Amino acid sequence: MLAPVTGRPRLMSGMPSPSPALSQSGGASASATSTEARSWAPRRRLHPPGSMMLAFLSLLSCLLAASEAKVYSxxxxARVLQEFGLEGYRGHSLADWVCLAYFTSGFNTAAVDHEADGSTNNGIFQINSRKWCNNFNQKAPNLCRMYCTDLLKPGLKEAVICAMKIAQGPRGLASWEAWRHHCQGKDLNDWVDGCDL
Structure with a gap:
Protein backbone atom coordinates (compact mmCIF):
# COMPACT_ATOMS: atom_id res chain seq x y z
CA MET A 1 0.00 0.00 0.00
CA LEU A 2 1.28 3.41 -0.93
CA ALA A 3 1.62 6.09 1.72
CA PRO A 4 -0.43 9.24 1.04
CA VAL A 5 1.51 12.27 -0.15
CA THR A 6 1.47 15.00 2.44
CA GLY A 7 2.72 18.53 2.55
CA ARG A 8 2.27 21.46 0.25
CA PRO A 9 2.13 20.97 -3.51
CA ARG A 10 5.18 22.06 -5.50
CA LEU A 11 4.64 25.53 -6.93
CA MET A 12 7.41 25.25 -9.47
CA SER A 13 6.05 22.24 -11.32
CA GLY A 14 7.27 23.61 -14.63
CA MET A 15 10.80 24.05 -13.33
CA PRO A 16 13.43 21.34 -13.62
CA SER A 17 14.25 19.31 -10.55
CA PRO A 18 17.20 20.42 -8.51
CA SER A 19 20.45 18.99 -9.73
CA PRO A 20 21.68 15.84 -7.95
CA ALA A 21 24.58 17.82 -6.49
CA LEU A 22 22.17 20.13 -4.69
CA SER A 23 19.81 17.45 -3.46
CA GLN A 24 22.61 15.27 -2.16
CA SER A 25 24.33 17.98 -0.16
CA GLY A 26 22.13 18.01 2.86
CA GLY A 27 23.23 21.55 3.78
CA ALA A 28 22.41 23.17 0.41
CA SER A 29 18.84 23.82 1.27
CA ALA A 30 16.10 25.93 -0.23
CA SER A 31 18.29 28.95 -0.99
CA ALA A 32 20.34 27.01 -3.55
CA THR A 33 17.18 25.59 -5.05
CA SER A 34 15.53 29.00 -5.28
CA THR A 35 18.67 30.42 -6.91
CA GLU A 36 18.53 27.71 -9.52
CA ALA A 37 14.82 28.28 -10.01
CA ARG A 38 15.44 31.98 -10.55
CA SER A 39 18.08 31.20 -13.16
CA TRP A 40 15.49 29.22 -15.12
CA ALA A 41 12.81 31.86 -14.82
CA PRO A 42 12.11 33.61 -18.11
CA ARG A 43 13.92 36.88 -18.32
CA ARG A 44 12.00 39.90 -19.44
CA ARG A 45 13.56 41.46 -22.51
CA LEU A 46 13.00 45.11 -23.09
CA HIS A 47 12.06 45.88 -26.67
CA PRO A 48 10.97 49.26 -27.89
CA PRO A 49 7.35 49.37 -29.02
CA GLY A 50 6.76 48.56 -32.69
CA SER A 51 6.24 52.16 -33.71
CA MET A 52 9.46 53.22 -32.04
CA MET A 53 11.34 50.46 -33.87
CA LEU A 54 9.87 51.53 -37.22
CA ALA A 55 10.73 55.15 -36.54
CA PHE A 56 14.26 54.13 -35.65
CA LEU A 57 14.62 52.03 -38.81
CA SER A 58 13.21 54.85 -40.93
CA LEU A 59 15.64 57.35 -39.40
CA LEU A 60 18.54 54.93 -39.82
CA SER A 61 17.72 54.32 -43.46
CA CYS A 62 17.44 58.07 -44.10
CA LEU A 63 20.81 58.62 -42.46
CA LEU A 64 22.36 55.86 -44.55
CA ALA A 65 20.80 57.29 -47.70
CA ALA A 66 21.99 60.77 -46.76
CA SER A 67 25.52 59.45 -46.45
CA GLU A 68 25.21 58.34 -50.09
CA ALA A 69 23.41 61.50 -51.24
CA LYS A 70 24.22 63.02 -54.56
CA VAL A 71 23.34 66.49 -55.77
CA TYR A 72 23.46 66.46 -59.55
CA SER A 73 24.45 69.36 -61.73
CA ALA A 78 20.03 65.74 -68.10
CA ARG A 79 22.52 63.17 -69.44
CA VAL A 80 21.48 60.53 -66.88
CA LEU A 81 17.77 61.08 -67.55
CA GLN A 82 18.42 60.87 -71.29
CA GLU A 83 20.17 57.51 -70.77
CA PHE A 84 17.05 56.29 -68.92
CA GLY A 85 14.95 57.24 -71.96
CA LEU A 86 13.00 60.16 -70.53
CA GLU A 87 13.40 62.37 -73.62
CA GLY A 88 9.93 62.37 -75.18
CA TYR A 89 8.52 59.92 -72.61
CA ARG A 90 4.72 60.35 -72.54
CA GLY A 91 5.08 63.53 -74.59
CA HIS A 92 7.40 65.32 -72.16
CA SER A 93 10.80 66.70 -73.08
CA LEU A 94 14.00 66.08 -71.20
CA ALA A 95 13.83 69.73 -70.13
CA ASP A 96 10.46 69.03 -68.45
CA TRP A 97 12.06 66.32 -66.31
CA VAL A 98 15.10 68.45 -65.42
CA CYS A 99 12.84 71.38 -64.50
CA LEU A 100 10.69 69.05 -62.36
CA ALA A 101 13.75 67.69 -60.52
CA TYR A 102 15.04 71.18 -59.81
CA PHE A 103 11.81 72.55 -58.38
CA THR A 104 11.04 69.44 -56.32
CA SER A 105 14.44 68.59 -54.83
CA GLY A 106 17.10 70.96 -56.13
CA PHE A 107 18.63 67.90 -57.90
CA ASN A 108 19.27 66.25 -54.50
CA THR A 109 18.73 62.46 -54.50
CA ALA A 110 18.43 62.28 -50.70
CA ALA A 111 15.80 65.03 -50.29
CA VAL A 112 12.99 64.05 -47.90
CA ASP A 113 10.11 66.36 -47.07
CA HIS A 114 7.62 65.53 -44.31
CA GLU A 115 3.95 66.30 -44.86
CA ALA A 116 1.39 67.18 -42.16
CA ASP A 117 -0.44 63.86 -42.70
CA GLY A 118 2.71 61.89 -41.79
CA SER A 119 3.63 60.98 -45.35
CA THR A 120 6.97 61.86 -46.91
CA ASN A 121 8.09 63.15 -50.31
CA ASN A 122 11.21 61.25 -51.32
CA GLY A 123 14.19 61.63 -53.62
CA ILE A 124 15.00 63.72 -56.61
CA PHE A 125 11.36 63.75 -57.83
CA GLN A 126 9.85 63.99 -54.31
CA ILE A 127 7.60 60.95 -54.71
CA ASN A 128 5.01 60.70 -51.94
CA SER A 129 4.70 57.71 -49.60
CA ARG A 130 0.93 58.09 -49.30
CA LYS A 131 0.44 56.29 -52.59
CA TRP A 132 3.62 55.44 -54.43
CA CYS A 133 6.17 53.85 -52.07
CA ASN A 134 6.31 51.95 -48.79
CA ASN A 135 7.47 54.04 -45.86
CA PHE A 136 7.14 51.16 -43.34
CA ASN A 137 3.35 51.60 -43.44
CA GLN A 138 1.67 48.43 -44.65
CA LYS A 139 -1.63 50.24 -45.32
CA ALA A 140 -0.21 52.48 -48.08
CA PRO A 141 -0.92 51.28 -51.66
CA ASN A 142 2.79 51.29 -52.72
CA LEU A 143 1.98 51.50 -56.43
CA CYS A 144 5.68 51.60 -57.40
CA ARG A 145 6.29 48.43 -55.37
CA MET A 146 9.39 49.71 -53.60
CA TYR A 147 10.50 51.19 -50.32
CA CYS A 148 10.65 54.97 -50.15
CA THR A 149 14.31 54.69 -49.15
CA ASP A 150 14.99 53.13 -52.58
CA LEU A 151 14.03 56.49 -54.08
CA LEU A 152 16.92 58.14 -52.24
CA LYS A 153 19.69 56.21 -53.99
CA PRO A 154 22.18 58.29 -55.98
CA GLY A 155 21.94 56.01 -59.03
CA LEU A 156 18.35 57.17 -59.77
CA LYS A 157 17.14 53.87 -61.26
CA GLU A 158 14.30 53.36 -58.76
CA ALA A 159 13.36 57.05 -58.74
CA VAL A 160 13.11 57.11 -62.54
CA ILE A 161 11.09 53.87 -62.68
CA CYS A 162 8.61 55.21 -60.15
CA ALA A 163 8.41 58.66 -61.80
CA MET A 164 7.72 56.99 -65.14
CA LYS A 165 4.88 55.04 -63.54
CA ILE A 166 3.40 58.27 -62.16
CA ALA A 167 3.77 59.95 -65.58
CA GLN A 168 1.78 57.11 -67.16
CA GLY A 169 -1.29 58.32 -65.28
CA PRO A 170 -3.87 60.59 -66.91
CA ARG A 171 -2.27 63.75 -65.48
CA GLY A 172 1.27 62.97 -66.60
CA LEU A 173 3.80 65.36 -65.08
CA ALA A 174 0.91 67.53 -63.90
CA SER A 175 0.72 65.05 -61.01
CA TRP A 176 3.51 67.17 -59.52
CA GLU A 177 2.41 70.56 -58.23
CA ALA A 178 5.95 71.89 -58.69
CA TRP A 179 5.87 71.05 -62.40
CA ARG A 180 2.45 72.70 -62.85
CA HIS A 181 3.57 75.91 -61.15
CA HIS A 182 7.11 76.27 -62.47
CA CYS A 183 7.48 74.28 -65.70
CA GLN A 184 4.19 73.67 -67.47
CA GLY A 185 3.63 75.81 -70.56
CA LYS A 186 6.97 77.61 -70.24
CA ASP A 187 9.98 77.72 -72.51
CA LEU A 188 12.28 75.19 -70.85
CA ASN A 189 15.14 75.11 -73.37
CA ASP A 190 17.50 76.73 -70.87
CA TRP A 191 17.29 73.63 -68.66
CA VAL A 192 19.23 71.57 -71.21
CA ASP A 193 21.03 74.32 -73.12
CA GLY A 194 24.75 73.68 -73.50
CA CYS A 195 24.57 70.19 -72.00
CA ASP A 196 26.14 68.35 -74.96
CA LEU A 197 23.39 65.76 -75.21
Whole structure:
Protein backbone atom coordinates (compact mmCIF):
# COMPACT_ATOMS: atom_id res chain seq x y z
CA MET A 1 0.00 0.00 0.00
CA LEU A 2 1.28 3.41 -0.93
CA ALA A 3 1.62 6.09 1.72
CA PRO A 4 -0.43 9.24 1.04
CA VAL A 5 1.51 12.27 -0.15
CA THR A 6 1.47 15.00 2.44
CA GLY A 7 2.72 18.53 2.55
CA ARG A 8 2.27 21.46 0.25
CA PRO A 9 2.13 20.97 -3.51
CA ARG A 10 5.18 22.06 -5.50
CA LEU A 11 4.64 25.53 -6.93
CA MET A 12 7.41 25.25 -9.47
CA SER A 13 6.05 22.24 -11.32
CA GLY A 14 7.27 23.61 -14.63
CA MET A 15 10.80 24.05 -13.33
CA PRO A 16 13.43 21.34 -13.62
CA SER A 17 14.25 19.31 -10.55
CA PRO A 18 17.20 20.42 -8.51
CA SER A 19 20.45 18.99 -9.73
CA PRO A 20 21.68 15.84 -7.95
CA ALA A 21 24.58 17.82 -6.49
CA LEU A 22 22.17 20.13 -4.69
CA SER A 23 19.81 17.45 -3.46
CA GLN A 24 22.61 15.27 -2.16
CA SER A 25 24.33 17.98 -0.16
CA GLY A 26 22.13 18.01 2.86
CA GLY A 27 23.23 21.55 3.78
CA ALA A 28 22.41 23.17 0.41
CA SER A 29 18.84 23.82 1.27
CA ALA A 30 16.10 25.93 -0.23
CA SER A 31 18.29 28.95 -0.99
CA ALA A 32 20.34 27.01 -3.55
CA THR A 33 17.18 25.59 -5.05
CA SER A 34 15.53 29.00 -5.28
CA THR A 35 18.67 30.42 -6.91
CA GLU A 36 18.53 27.71 -9.52
CA ALA A 37 14.82 28.28 -10.01
CA ARG A 38 15.44 31.98 -10.55
CA SER A 39 18.08 31.20 -13.16
CA TRP A 40 15.49 29.22 -15.12
CA ALA A 41 12.81 31.86 -14.82
CA PRO A 42 12.11 33.61 -18.11
CA ARG A 43 13.92 36.88 -18.32
CA ARG A 44 12.00 39.90 -19.44
CA ARG A 45 13.56 41.46 -22.51
CA LEU A 46 13.00 45.11 -23.09
CA HIS A 47 12.06 45.88 -26.67
CA PRO A 48 10.97 49.26 -27.89
CA PRO A 49 7.35 49.37 -29.02
CA GLY A 50 6.76 48.56 -32.69
CA SER A 51 6.24 52.16 -33.71
CA MET A 52 9.46 53.22 -32.04
CA MET A 53 11.34 50.46 -33.87
CA LEU A 54 9.87 51.53 -37.22
CA ALA A 55 10.73 55.15 -36.54
CA PHE A 56 14.26 54.13 -35.65
CA LEU A 57 14.62 52.03 -38.81
CA SER A 58 13.21 54.85 -40.93
CA LEU A 59 15.64 57.35 -39.40
CA LEU A 60 18.54 54.93 -39.82
CA SER A 61 17.72 54.32 -43.46
CA CYS A 62 17.44 58.07 -44.10
CA LEU A 63 20.81 58.62 -42.46
CA LEU A 64 22.36 55.86 -44.55
CA ALA A 65 20.80 57.29 -47.70
CA ALA A 66 21.99 60.77 -46.76
CA SER A 67 25.52 59.45 -46.45
CA GLU A 68 25.21 58.34 -50.09
CA ALA A 69 23.41 61.50 -51.24
CA LYS A 70 24.22 63.02 -54.56
CA VAL A 71 23.34 66.49 -55.77
CA TYR A 72 23.46 66.46 -59.55
CA SER A 73 24.45 69.36 -61.73
CA UNK A 74 21.88 70.41 -64.35
CA UNK A 75 23.70 68.88 -67.33
CA UNK A 76 24.81 65.77 -65.46
CA UNK A 77 21.20 65.04 -64.54
CA ALA A 78 20.03 65.74 -68.10
CA ARG A 79 22.52 63.17 -69.44
CA VAL A 80 21.48 60.53 -66.88
CA LEU A 81 17.77 61.08 -67.55
CA GLN A 82 18.42 60.87 -71.29
CA GLU A 83 20.17 57.51 -70.77
CA PHE A 84 17.05 56.29 -68.92
CA GLY A 85 14.95 57.24 -71.96
CA LEU A 86 13.00 60.16 -70.53
CA GLU A 87 13.40 62.37 -73.62
CA GLY A 88 9.93 62.37 -75.18
CA TYR A 89 8.52 59.92 -72.61
CA ARG A 90 4.72 60.35 -72.54
CA GLY A 91 5.08 63.53 -74.59
CA HIS A 92 7.40 65.32 -72.16
CA SER A 93 10.80 66.70 -73.08
CA LEU A 94 14.00 66.08 -71.20
CA ALA A 95 13.83 69.73 -70.13
CA ASP A 96 10.46 69.03 -68.45
CA TRP A 97 12.06 66.32 -66.31
CA VAL A 98 15.10 68.45 -65.42
CA CYS A 99 12.84 71.38 -64.50
CA LEU A 100 10.69 69.05 -62.36
CA ALA A 101 13.75 67.69 -60.52
CA TYR A 102 15.04 71.18 -59.81
CA PHE A 103 11.81 72.55 -58.38
CA THR A 104 11.04 69.44 -56.32
CA SER A 105 14.44 68.59 -54.83
CA GLY A 106 17.10 70.96 -56.13
CA PHE A 107 18.63 67.90 -57.90
CA ASN A 108 19.27 66.25 -54.50
CA THR A 109 18.73 62.46 -54.50
CA ALA A 110 18.43 62.28 -50.70
CA ALA A 111 15.80 65.03 -50.29
CA VAL A 112 12.99 64.05 -47.90
CA ASP A 113 10.11 66.36 -47.07
CA HIS A 114 7.62 65.53 -44.31
CA GLU A 115 3.95 66.30 -44.86
CA ALA A 116 1.39 67.18 -42.16
CA ASP A 117 -0.44 63.86 -42.70
CA GLY A 118 2.71 61.89 -41.79
CA SER A 119 3.63 60.98 -45.35
CA THR A 120 6.97 61.86 -46.91
CA ASN A 121 8.09 63.15 -50.31
CA ASN A 122 11.21 61.25 -51.32
CA GLY A 123 14.19 61.63 -53.62
CA ILE A 124 15.00 63.72 -56.61
CA PHE A 125 11.36 63.75 -57.83
CA GLN A 126 9.85 63.99 -54.31
CA ILE A 127 7.60 60.95 -54.71
CA ASN A 128 5.01 60.70 -51.94
CA SER A 129 4.70 57.71 -49.60
CA ARG A 130 0.93 58.09 -49.30
CA LYS A 131 0.44 56.29 -52.59
CA TRP A 132 3.62 55.44 -54.43
CA CYS A 133 6.17 53.85 -52.07
CA ASN A 134 6.31 51.95 -48.79
CA ASN A 135 7.47 54.04 -45.86
CA PHE A 136 7.14 51.16 -43.34
CA ASN A 137 3.35 51.60 -43.44
CA GLN A 138 1.67 48.43 -44.65
CA LYS A 139 -1.63 50.24 -45.32
CA ALA A 140 -0.21 52.48 -48.08
CA PRO A 141 -0.92 51.28 -51.66
CA ASN A 142 2.79 51.29 -52.72
CA LEU A 143 1.98 51.50 -56.43
CA CYS A 144 5.68 51.60 -57.40
CA ARG A 145 6.29 48.43 -55.37
CA MET A 146 9.39 49.71 -53.60
CA TYR A 147 10.50 51.19 -50.32
CA CYS A 148 10.65 54.97 -50.15
CA THR A 149 14.31 54.69 -49.15
CA ASP A 150 14.99 53.13 -52.58
CA LEU A 151 14.03 56.49 -54.08
CA LEU A 152 16.92 58.14 -52.24
CA LYS A 153 19.69 56.21 -53.99
CA PRO A 154 22.18 58.29 -55.98
CA GLY A 155 21.94 56.01 -59.03
CA LEU A 156 18.35 57.17 -59.77
CA LYS A 157 17.14 53.87 -61.26
CA GLU A 158 14.30 53.36 -58.76
CA ALA A 159 13.36 57.05 -58.74
CA VAL A 160 13.11 57.11 -62.54
CA ILE A 161 11.09 53.87 -62.68
CA CYS A 162 8.61 55.21 -60.15
CA ALA A 163 8.41 58.66 -61.80
CA MET A 164 7.72 56.99 -65.14
CA LYS A 165 4.88 55.04 -63.54
CA ILE A 166 3.40 58.27 -62.16
CA ALA A 167 3.77 59.95 -65.58
CA GLN A 168 1.78 57.11 -67.16
CA GLY A 169 -1.29 58.32 -65.28
CA PRO A 170 -3.87 60.59 -66.91
CA ARG A 171 -2.27 63.75 -65.48
CA GLY A 172 1.27 62.97 -66.60
CA LEU A 173 3.80 65.36 -65.08
CA ALA A 174 0.91 67.53 -63.90
CA SER A 175 0.72 65.05 -61.01
CA TRP A 176 3.51 67.17 -59.52
CA GLU A 177 2.41 70.56 -58.23
CA ALA A 178 5.95 71.89 -58.69
CA TRP A 179 5.87 71.05 -62.40
CA ARG A 180 2.45 72.70 -62.85
CA HIS A 181 3.57 75.91 -61.15
CA HIS A 182 7.11 76.27 -62.47
CA CYS A 183 7.48 74.28 -65.70
CA GLN A 184 4.19 73.67 -67.47
CA GLY A 185 3.63 75.81 -70.56
CA LYS A 186 6.97 77.61 -70.24
CA ASP A 187 9.98 77.72 -72.51
CA LEU A 188 12.28 75.19 -70.85
CA ASN A 189 15.14 75.11 -73.37
CA ASP A 190 17.50 76.73 -70.87
CA TRP A 191 17.29 73.63 -68.66
CA VAL A 192 19.23 71.57 -71.21
CA ASP A 193 21.03 74.32 -73.12
CA GLY A 194 24.75 73.68 -73.50
CA CYS A 195 24.57 70.19 -72.00
CA ASP A 196 26.14 68.35 -74.96
CA LEU A 197 23.39 65.76 -75.21
Missing amino acids: RCEL
